Amino acid sequence: MPKFQAPKGMRDILPEDQVYWEKIKQVVKNLAKDYGFGFLETPILEEVDLFIKGTGQYTDIVEKEMYSLRTKGGDQLTLRPEFTPAVIRAYLENGLSRLPHPVKLFSLGPIFRYERKQKGRYRQSYQANFEVIGEKDPILDAQLIQLFFSISKDLGLKNLITQINSIGCSRCRPNYRRMLVSFYRSKKKHLCSDCQKRAQRNLLRLLDCKELKCIKIAENVPQIIDHLCDDCHSHFRSVLEYLDEMEIPYILNPHLVRGLDYYTKTVFEIWPDDEEGRQIALAGGGRYDGLIKLLGGKDMSGVGFAIGLDRMINLIQERSIKINTRTKPIIFLIQLGELGKKKSLKLFEELRRSGLGVASSFSRNTMQAQLKRADKMGARFALILGQKEALDETIIIRDMNSSSQETVPLSKVIAKIKKRLKK
């Protein structure tokens, strides 16, 4: 029995699953480059205050989900629960404002949230994060969504849908809030107990309740998109026009609010479009026109989103989407006898340097066991270096498919193999 277990909500990613991780990282990196993003790596630890201020003091993430710690020197640090504030911090700290704008940055790595685990939710999970700093043009909101769909396409993921909304800005949102307050004033006693609490703190989430009576009430609630200021309204309309133009599937979701304080205008999530209609976001993001100033920079716009890599991989596996399989070795080197064993290490190096994929199982000494391994690994040829061959400076090439064998001079084995591969 295992004496030690991985911490709750955290897991090992095993060699057999790495094909998925390698594939998704490769696709993300390629497309990020195509879309003009520079790769930025930030520390896993940041000052706690960065997220309190950036993500927002009253968000769930900051209130109850951070892994915070105190260093020996007394610094208050936290394992990053999301990327955006850290990316903005890096942008400001390294003077990236000297670059032509917008500055496009992408990052890849683990994030940490202290939450109760459930399907597609881990305490350590992996995100690919994209930020576009210093541009308020709505075309970028749309292009980020386009980027997500390009990534999905390269991974073979279809049937996804964008959930999109606009939550206004610091000018129009207070008005809407006031409308909600007056709308709910007379109805408060008819809400469920959760919503009575939400009415105090998190007013927008009243729109999202699953209780039947609350849904009924919310049916007649004024919708925020009908009460945006002119600027937010035209911005949102433009985003949708661009999405139409690119034929990206979306639905307006007036209940989509999102839990981070810094969002303004466009917010979106991307969900699998299954029959069950599970509301597990594969990616989410939005515009944050006040964040950069809040963290000490100029008053400039930003927009970004993050992809949950664990969830993407889960979906790929659930939908049985084929990812190019593990690369098989071309050659399996078999050694027999004292002299063969002695010479095998050096030969292995030569074969390896030739660029042919080579594998071995030197600790096994019988022909049978080694051929079995070669077969399991799917090697194309077995090279047999026995006592006799070692003395003669020759080696046997065995074709694993046809079982035919040929003895060749040791010095010519690489050329012989390469020639056979060309056929």
Next chain:
RNA sequence: GUGCCCAUAGCUCAAUGGUUAGAGCUCUAGUUUGUGGAACUAGCGACGAGGGUUCGACUCCCUCUGGGCACCCCA
């Protein structure tokens, strides 16, 4: 943080409160002393941890740890 369900070998599953906890797959080896895929044979390997009830606990009770689902929220 709340609610419900679960925990036997690396994996999938068995075992009325009563001998030494079984099987399939995987893995290791043998049948085959220098020839793989099949078959057969053998071997490795487990009651998540700690308490309690009992003559006796894998089985019943409690706590902890971990897993699953939903809520909350999100990737």
